[in-house]
Amino acid sequence: MSNDDVTDELNRIRASIDNIDAALVHLLAERFKHTQRVGRLKATHDLPPSDPAREGRQIERLRGLAVEADLDPTFAEKFLTFIIDEVIRHHEAARQ
16 A cells, blocks of 8 residues: 555544544433433432442443443443443532
8 A cells, every 4th residue: 555545544544433433422412411311300309319220230231232342341331430420420410
């Protein structure tokens, strides 16, 4: 491959990555709209911001999906844990 061909291929791959990143941001925004609704409902009914049993089930579910998708399940768990932590922070804020 010539340098121009390599550059063109890199640009095509990077454009795909950019599209996926945009989709991820939109999906996360949609997810947080729903978790904010959950947070308001929990606050209204004086439910705790965290649900460790559900969180555990979700982590196991996501780890399984990661294995099926040939993605490192440890990475998937770290990613979901980061999201869960942010959701709990939002739920705690909704109680105030």
